Amino acid sequence: MAIGWYLTVSALIFAIGAAGVLTRRNPLVILLCLELMLNAANLALVAFSRMWGGEDGQVFALIVMVVAACEVTVGLGLIVALYRRRLPIDVDELNELHG
Amino acid sequence: MSAVLFFIAAIGALTGAIGVITLRNPFYSVLALVVHLICLAVLFLLLRAEFVAAAQVVVYAGAVMVLYVFVVAYVGGGEELAGGTALRILGPLFAIGLAVELCIAMLGSALKGISSKGAPYVLGFGTPRHIGTLFLTKYLFPFEVASLLLLAAAVGAVVLARRRRGLESEDEELELRIRAPRPVYTGTMAEAAGTRAIESAAPEPEAEAEEAPEPTHTGGW
Numbered sequence: 001m002a003i004g005w006y007l008t009v010s011a012l013i014f015a016i017g018a019a020g021v022l023t024r025r026n027p028l029v030i031l032l033c034l035e036l037m038l039n040a041a042n043l044a045l046v047a048f049s050r051m052w053g054g055e056d057g058q059v060f061a062l063i064v065m066v067v068a069a070c071e072v073t074v075g076l077g078l079i080v081a082l083y084r085r086r087l088p089i090d091v092d093e094l095n096e097l098h099g
Numbered sequence: 100m101s102a103v104l105f106f107i108a109a110i111g112a113l114t115g116a117i118g119v120i121t122l123r124n125p126f127y128s129v130l131a132l133v134v135h136l137i138c139l140a141v142l143f144l145l146l147r148a149e150f151v152a153a154a155q156v157v158v159y160a161g162a163v164m165v166l167y168v169f170v171v172a173y174v175g176g177g178e179e180l181a182g183g184t185a186l187r188i189l190g191p192l193f194a195i196g197l198a199v200e201l202c203i204a205m206l207g208s209a210l211k212g213i214s215s216k217g218a219p220y221v222l223g224f225g226t227p228r229h230i231g232t233l234f235l236t237k238y239l240f241p242f243e244v245a246s247l248l249l250l251a252a253a254v255g256a257v258v259l260a261r262r263r264r265g266l267e268s269e270d271e272e273l274e275l276r277i278r279a280p281r282p283v284y285t286g287t288m289a290e291a292a293g294t295r296a297i298e299s300a301a302p303e304p305e306a307e308a309e310e311a312p313e314p315t316h317t318g319g320w
Contacts, residue, residue, distance in 0.1 A: 001101060001102055001105045001145070001216070002213065002214050002215065002216060003212055003213050003214075003215065003216070003217055004205075004206050004213040004214055005105065005109070006105075006142065006146065007205045007206065007213065008202055008205075008206065009109045009112065009113065009142070011198055011201035011202050011205060012113060012116075012198055013112060013113065013116050013135075014197070014198075014201060015194045015195065015197045015198030015201065016113070016116040016117060016119075016120060016194065017116065017120075018193070018194050018197055019120060019190050019191050019194030020119060020120030022186055022189070022190030022191075022193060022194070023120065023186060023187050023190040023191065024120060026125055028125045028128075028167070028170065028171060028174070029119070029120070029125055029128050031167075032119050032125075032128050032129065032132050032167070033119065033120060035132060035159075035163075036116050036119060036120075036132070036135070039135070039136070039139055042139075042151075042155075043139060043142060044205075046143055046146050046148045046151055047146055049146075049148065050146040050147060050148070050217040050218070051210075051212035051213070051215070051217050051218065052212065052218055053217070053219065053221070053224070055224065055225060055229050055233055056233070056237075056238075058148050058150065058151050058225055058230060059230060059233050059234060059238050059241075061148070061151050062150075062151060062230070062234075063238075063241055063245055065154060065155070065158060065159065066245040066248065066249060067245075067248065068159075068163075069158065069162075069163055069249070069252070070249060070251075070252035071252075072163055072166065072167070073166070073252045073253065073255070073256040074252055074255050074256055074259065076166060076167070076170045076256070076260075077255065077257075077258075077259035077260040078259055079170060079174060080170060080173065080174070080259070080260040081259050081260055083173070083174045084260075089174060092184070
């Protein structure tokens, strides 16, 4: 398959993830949609790496996976902390930054 | 053959992605994301990125998704009410515009490689050996920074999710006790240190004689 097909799939996944971030209100699902967007970027990176025949793009994709894992860890820690404080798990109602 | 596999994997990945944002129950969203990740790993394999595909399945679809499932089970994914904000209409429109713009930007970029099948394949492209060599030579500094970032994230998650209070107040303690009654002859460190009255003392002998449970075999077979 031509590389352009992979890039199209990557663009569609990124747009779907962006739509999810904008429309959903559960922070858990918003984190999942961030994963979608990061994965779309990964797919584009790997496709470009195949296009040029160099492996640097795959190294970038692995680094992106590390960053995504860190983001998930901290995000889920925040959600657990919210739940412990009996705050609503809803980003529309969480609009204050009181410590 | 590779075209058929590409279309199956691409449709699976897109379906999984749409499932993530449309399913109401967060638990099903996580499962849809697992499907999406596995289909994406197939796409990585088609792009000859073997190590990235393996890491995707093992790290992402394995470890990270288990973490998600745990948190969804802990928080309890309630059904989400449909919000009546303007974002619910504007969001999908924005996403469609974004997809069109990205496609125009990438496919219309006049890169020569876009319509080709990629660079000629060299033996060993994308294997762990090549990736590891790159990580330990050319990209050594990003590699070390990534390990530091992982450490910081682990410490940060523990700090964020720990219990902030020391001892619960009395009514919360009572609520906890009702939810999970503590067996007799057990105690807490607070009671042992004398900062709190002993709650689950040994029962009175009369009460014990009154109930007088017959020794029944609850264990065994």
